[in-house]
Amino acid sequence: MAVFKRGKLWCYRVNFKNAGGAYVRKNGSGFRTKKEAQLAEGEVKQSLNKGFNLSAGDELFTDFFQEWFDLYRKGKKSPENDKDILTTIAFAKKHFTGVKLKDLDRKSYQKALNEYGEDHATATVKKRHTYLRACLREAIQEGIIFKDPTFNAQAIGKIPEKKESEKFLSQKEIHLLLNALMVGIKTEYISRHIILIQLATGTRISEAMGLTWDCVDLDNHTLKINKTWDYKHTKNFDNTKNYASNRTITIDQNTIHLLENLKKAQEKALEKSAFKNKKNLVFISLKDFEMITPDAVNKTLKNFCTKVGIKESITSHGLRHTHASLLLYKGINIKYISRRLGHKKIITTLQTYSHIIDELEQKESRQVDDIMNDVYANIV
Secondary structure, eight states, rough: OOOEEEEEEEEEEEEOTTTOOOEEEEEEEEEESSHHHHHHHHHHHHHHHOOOOGGGGSHHHHHHHHHIIIIIIIISSOHHHHHHHHHHHHHHHHHSSSBBBGGGOOOHHHHHHHHHHHTTHHHHHHHHHHHHHHHHHHHHHHHHHSSSSTTOOOOOOOOOOOOOGGGGOOOHHHHHHHHHHTTOOOTOOOHHHHHHHHHOOOOOOOHTTTTTTGEEEEETTTTEEEOEEETTTTSSOOOSGGGGGGGGEEOOHHHHHHHHHHHHHHHHHHHSSSOTTTTOOOOOOOOTTTTHHHHHHHHHHHHHHHHTTSSOOOOOOHHHHHHHHHHHOOOOOHHHHHHHHHHSSSHHHHTTHHHHHHHHHHHHHHHHHHHEEEEHOOOO
16 A cells, blocks of 8 residues: 555655665655645656665664765865864754754754854854755755755854954054054064054064065065965965955065164074075074964963053954054045955955945045035125
């Protein structure tokens, strides 16, 4: 009997041979009408005719997820991408332990996202959802499952998003930090020098670390940004973020003076030691000619922020935002700022600093009112 009634609900049963040649029974139950059961039975038979492996749905979802990662995604993109997927696999093992692929439904999936969102930001929840959905859609494509448990799922977190672009120093705080950094500064204080160059140029930490002396034009007061330092993985030079990040920017006289002193000290240290600056790096320890780590820079920055009474300390990336915000408040053209920061499109700059631009627009609106008032005041 293919379709039958059990109590008040309808069921179906389909017998078929699996890939190994053994007979397997596929059951379905809980249908309110005979028609619903027949339609479900028809879907199963249609899938069998297409060659789908129905018994594969008995595999644990977490096992399938791990296998999918190992086979299709591991090492195919960046190490960060691998790390994100492994974190999502850990999420699946916590929320879907013992759950078979065929038993994973929309209700349990949404419940897992809701629980995760209680103590995570929306962006983090969406990241988990993205990789779960990618894996499950592969299962649908292979005919292992027929309905998408991620369909219309809402990935929302309750922890407020942290907008890095809103973490920057005020002009007063910039003065406090600069004064503290310059007191007793020595050429061997490389972390301080990196902080100062980021404040003066808005470069990314990887761009500052990747600077070589052939990119520093002390006579014309410019820096050429044409590469980065991959401090996370290869510990070597890498390309800039995009083609627009290859740029030449101006630097002020004070920064030139710092770089001149640093270059002289570096050349003197090289003469007295057996070490060599093989990569011609600007920012390198004068003791052992090893690279300075971003952690060391951030630690130095945090200590100085605390020292001068800046309550909410920033990271080295916040120095980039500080530079950009300072230029915006001083009325520098947004197109120039975008090029100076190395943004691919000006819309990126507008979106990143929309909170500052909105504030400046309100100020400029009042200035327009004052201008018009002056015009009317001259009417005889």
